Structures are given as structure tokens and as C-alpha cells.
Amino acid sequence: MTTPPKAPRLVLASASPRRLDLLRQIGIVPDAVDPADLDETPLRDELPPQHALRLAAEKASCVAARHPDSWILAADTVVACGRRILPKAEREEEARRCLSLLSGRRHRVIGGIVLLVPGTEQEGGGHRRIDRLVRTDVTFKVLDRSETDAYIASGEWQGKAGGYAIQGRAGALVRWIGGSYSNVVGLSLHEVAGMLHGAGFPPAPPSPSAP
Numbered sequence: 520m521t522t523p524p525k526a527p528r529l530v531l532a533s534a535s536p537r538r539l540d541l542l543r544q545i546g547i548v549p550d551a552v553d554p555a556d557l558d559e560t561p562l563r564d565e566l567p568p569q570h571a572l573r574l575a576a577e578k579a580s581c582v583a584a585r586h587p588d589s590w591i592l593a594a595d596t597v598v599a600c601g602r603r604i605l606p607k608a609e610r611e612e613e614a615r616r617c618l619s620l621l622s623g624r625r626h627r628v629i630g631g632i633v634l635l636v637p638g639t640e641q642e643g644g645g646h647r648r649i650d651r652l653v654r655t656d657v658t659f660k661v662l663d664r665s666e667t668d669a670y671i672a673s674g675e676w677q678g679k680a681g682g683y684a685i686q687g688r689a690g691a692l693v694r695w696i697g698g699s700y701s702n703v704v705g706l707s708l709h710e711v712a713g714m715l716h717g718a719g720f721p722p723a724p725p726s727p728s729a730p
């Protein structure tokens with residue numbers, strides 16, 4: 520008698536609650552969440568897309584070492600103004616600098632996504648890597664002093680790439696967006712669904728109720 524194939528295990532290599540919520544939105548519930556702890560400083564002369572993809576790949580491979588038989592999903596979100604990579608704002612001055620740079624201008628949000636698919640025994644184990652880069656263009660309104668102060672007071676910028684979170688109050692500061700909204704929040708759902716489907720991950724079960 521042959522044993523049925525084991526259900527694949529999905530590990531989300533991220534500390535971002537937004538990524539977990541986004542996946543849940545499309546019915547994907549990871550079996551485990553295991554963040555990688557990495558130095559996210561850009562390399563010298565590293566361009567925003569290279570940076571996003573490198574970090575997503577490093578997060579994925581760091582976590583894959585702990586889960587050799589699982590599917591690993593990792594991502595990195597970079598906010599870029601020209602060649603410049605904006606920081607993940609941790610301090611108020613950083614967030615203010617980001618907002619003043621973004622005010623009235625178009626910028627790019629680059630998402631690097633890496634999916635590691637475990638190899639079968641016949642393939643000799645190891646993981647196969649699938650990656651994608653997603654770009655969304657975002658234009659902020661011109662921010663005056665009181666709008667900037669109010670946004671800073673909200674504290675929502677903390678730990679966010681580029682010092683803002685489109686899914687919160689900064690939604691009111693965005694004049695125009697071109698491309699994937701979920702990519703800005705942290706993970707393009709269209710891309711990730713396509714990557715999982717294309718690699719043979721079982722589809723999400725039907726939703727028990729409407730959102």
C-alpha cells in the first residue's frame with residue numbers, strides 16, 4: 520500500500536503582522552510564522568530592486584535552514600525615491616524626513632518575494648527558488664506642516680518602510696496609486712497567489728463566509 524503524499528507545510532518567514540493578515544485575506548493560513556533576524560542595511564550602491572530581492576532571499580534561506588521540508592515564503596518591502604532607499608522609520612526625525620521627501624512627489628514601492636519549494640527525495644531534497652519583484656507607483660499629496668504633525672502624532676509610521684502605512688491614516692495622503700495595493704502594504708496578493716499556484720501548492724479552501 521502506498522502512503523498518501525504529506526500535505527505541504529507553509530512557513531511565513533516574516534515578523535510583519537500585515538503579511539500574515541494579507542495571506543489570510545486570500546485564505547492562506549501558514550502552518551508556522553518564523554521570522555528571520557537579519558541586518559537590513561543596504562549594500563553600497565545597491566539599487567532598490569536588488570535590495571528588496573536580496574533581503575527576501577536572505578530571509579527565506581535563513582528560515583529554510585530550520586524547516587528543510589517546508590515551503591518558505593519571505594518578502595521585503597522597499598520605498599524608493601529615485602535610486603534612494605528610504606529607511607524603515609524607527610525615530611520621529613526619520614519619519615519626518617521621509618514625509619518631507621515624499622510630499623507632492625511620486626515614489627516607488629518595490630516588493631521582493633521569494634518562495635522556496637522543498638525538493639522531493641528523487642530530486643535530492645533542498646529547495647527550489649521562485650522569486651518576483653513587484654513595483655507600485657505612489658503619489659502623495661503636498662503635505663503641509665499640520666498634516667505632517669498629525670501623521671507623526673498617530674505613530675503609525677513606526678517600523679514602516681518609507682515612514683508611512685497606506686492601510687492606515689496615510690491612506691488619506693495618497694493622491695494616486697499605480698499597481699498593486701497589497702504590494703504597498705507588504706505582499707502582492709496577486710503575485711503570491713500566482714507563485715503558489717504555479718508551483719503546485721494546494722488552493723485555499725472555500726471561504727465559510729463573506730468578508
Ligand SMILES: Cc1cn([C@H]2C[C@H](O)[C@@H](COP(=O)(O)OP(=O)(O)OP(=O)(O)O)O2)c(=O)[nH]c1=O
Pocket residue numbers: 532533534535537554555559578594595596597598607628678679680681683684685686703704705
Ligand atoms: C509602505 C508601507 C510599508 N509597510 C510595512 C510592511 C513591512 O512590514 C514594512 C517593511 O519592512 P520589511 O523589512 O519588508 O518587513 P518587516 O521588517 O516588517 O518584517 P520581516 O522583515 O520580518 O518580513 O513596512 C506597511 O505596512 N504599509 C505601507 O504602506
